[in-house]
Amino acid sequence: MKLTRKEEIVIVAAKLFKEKGYSAVSMRDIAQQMDIKAASLYNHIKGKQEILSSLVLHVAEKFTNSTQSITSQDGTALQRLKKLIEVHIDITVHHADAIAALNNDWMHLDGQDLLDFIAMRDQYEENFRSIIKQGIQTQQIKAKEPEVILFSILSTLRTLYLWNEKRGKLEVNVLKKELVSVLISGIV
Amino acid sequence: MKLTRKEEIVIVAAKLFKEKGYSAVSMRDIAQQMDIKAASLYNHIKGKQEILSSLVLHVAEKFTNSTQSITSQDGTALQRLKKLIEVHIDITVHHADAIAALNNDWMHLDGQDLLDFIAMRDQYEENFRSIIKQGIQTQQIKAKEPEVILFSILSTLRTLYLWNEKRGKLEVNVLKKELVSVLISGIV
DNA sequence: TTACAAAACTAACGATTGTTAGTTACAATA
DNA sequence: TATTGTAACTAACAATCGTTAGTTTTGTAA
Secondary structure, eight states: OOOOHHHHHHHHHHHHHHHHOGGGOOHHHHHHHTTSOGGGGGGTOSOHHHHHHHHHHHHHHHHHHHHHHHHHSOOOHHHHHHHHHHHHHHHHHHOHHHHHHHHHSGGGOOHHHHHHHHHHHHHHHHHHHHHHHHHHHTTSSOOSOHHHHHHHHHHHHHTHHHHSGGGTTOOHHHHHHHHHHHHHHOOO | OOOOHHHHHHHHHHHHHHHHOGGGOOHHHHHHHTTSOGGGGGGTOSOHHHHHHHHHHHHHHHHHHHHHHHHHSOOOHHHHHHHHHHHHHHHHHHOHHHHHHHHHSGGGOOHHHHHHHHHHHHHHHHHHHHHHHHHHHTTSSOOSOHHHHHHHHHHHHHTHHHHSGGGTTOOHHHHHHHHHHHHHHOOO
16 A cells, blocks of 8 residues: 555654654654655645654544443443553554653643644543453452553553553564563462 | 862752753853853863763762762672662752753763763663562572663663653652652552 | 746745753751 | 952853745656
């Protein structure tokens, strides 16, 4: 599948954003990386903000949709949690750079884009939380502080994009199996 | 204990860096937050870079020293790991803003400061890794991929600064106990 | 070959950046 | 009271920022 010029720009920008953050990357940096001048970028995009919002909102939708779908299907809390972890890993592996922006640069979105992002983020978190609470209720999950469990798993998944480069030869399915085991059963 | 003017600046800057990142915060932003003009900052600091390096290197040393100390004391791998988690929580609770900069803005350090930081970070990680490997060898820890375990625990601890605000009424000692339990024993 | 659209270019804009120079206000000390 | 050091100020600098206007090159279809 052939990429539009705009998509190319977004991909290149994402890589730069990941290295130095949105604010530290100039339009001239992005242009240089594409071997064109900064002004030429504006033939394809409205501005710097559009690059960020394309990047962040697109992958945020993926997360929201997949959790929504898991929550609506049936299954025990643990089955759902496992599925959630696996889906998160899949998205991370395929959109590592975009996730960096989602994690670190979402606050530089403006206007409606920012509101939309926060809404999706909250919904995602709420879905996650409800699965954990369901697990505690059915006693599949130890009755610990649900917020501690939520935070612990979520922060591991959110930071996976950083670690995925060093993943090296570890195959995706092995990673899934190991991470599910560590996050759910612990290490002892 | 009375703070020097420089320390006040660093503290105020840290709070702003946490919100928007180092690059998106201007000297004028920092000055405004202190009710002075930007030029006045330079009576106390050499420049923006010095604010960042004071912030990051200071807390990085804390981490390095504490892991070093734990590694040199005796104890089983699990005892050490538990201690490591607890110390990490203590430092996070007391230096949340600085840790934000350490996590997100370290790449904007320059020259020797950057090299020093990377050295400390690598050493910290290596100490952590050796404890986990020791645990696997003595069979206190399940023989999973050590890198997966390392990553999982470390990313939870590193993101704790974000979550600590929402910690709310959860007392520090409760947090320690819960988090140690979740990270080591899992949730089932 | 001509016509048209896509995508590059040059040049420049106003705003903001980190920082410097030189000066002034104020409090403590001699 | 005179002196001195601290910490503020105003004004401005060169560089860089995102962006716009207008023009030229390039590739494709008629």
